[in-house]
Amino acid sequence: MKSTRNTTAKSAIQLLLQQSSVALSHKDIQNEVGKLCNRVTIYRILDRLVEEGEIHKIINTDGVIKYAPCNQCESHPNHNHDHVHFSCVKCDTVTCLDNVQPSYNLPPDYKVQEVNFTLSGICPNCIK
Amino acid sequence: MKSTRNTTAKSAIQLLLQQSSVALSHKDIQNEVGKLCNRVTIYRILDRLVEEGEIHKIINTDGVIKYAPCNQCESHPNHNHDHVHFSCVKCDTVTCLDNVQPSYNLPPDYKVQEVNFTLSGICPNCIK
DNA sequence: TAGGAAATGCAACTGAATTGCATTAGTTTT
């Protein structure tokens, strides 16, 4: 089997994501890590972290991909990130609402594998 | 006020979308209309149709944008397309499930403007 | 049917993401 290694860049990016209260895009991360590693490496590290189940992708309403840690993955190994994301149009942040799960009634014969649920609007910080 | 014109390309693209059972990407449309008009024109027509409320955008799970007619817009002028989309990983189609509306309980102080809800998995056509 | 504005075509450009390949650096084995 092929193994995965712990490199300084990977650890730094993982820590960055874990300590962030909002989801981060590739560009956010690049700005943050500076010259620690090449931008291509950031893409590859993000892919690896997704692969390993450490983080998950969020496709924002403007098409930009953001990343956030998987908080429930340890407790629910085979879950499908079926929580709500909120994208604020004012401060341009994306937040995982880990314990907001939508309910819906699908017609029969649809087999759901993944859920991507993003609401956009004004977040509590920007509402006042 | 600035007016909008009915051109052959616009009518053709609108008809194409209305007659399709699945959402179409820019590339799908380009393949379909052939040399009827330039690819830039397709982008501009799609923008215009969105602007006019004739069609709506769907950001697929792979980041590709697809377009589908707004079926409820006439009856509910100010609705926010809060229906579910299903993206099949096998046949790579995106379908509007116009009458599947999710419910969810947001914490207070979030003001929702738009909903983007896409499920991915296996569609009824591909399940057997 | 003539004038003005909207729409189009074309070429160039942008920005995100991917690929190939040579080099570097973690990890395991001796």
Place this chain on the structure above:
DNA sequence: AAAACTAATGCAATTCAGTTGCATTTCCTA
């Protein structure tokens, strides 16, 4: 601790979706 194996990285080139500027055409209406 050194060698060996291979995952990970850097760099340059490439792909792909979408945008922009500008000259030209087409639609609409007065």
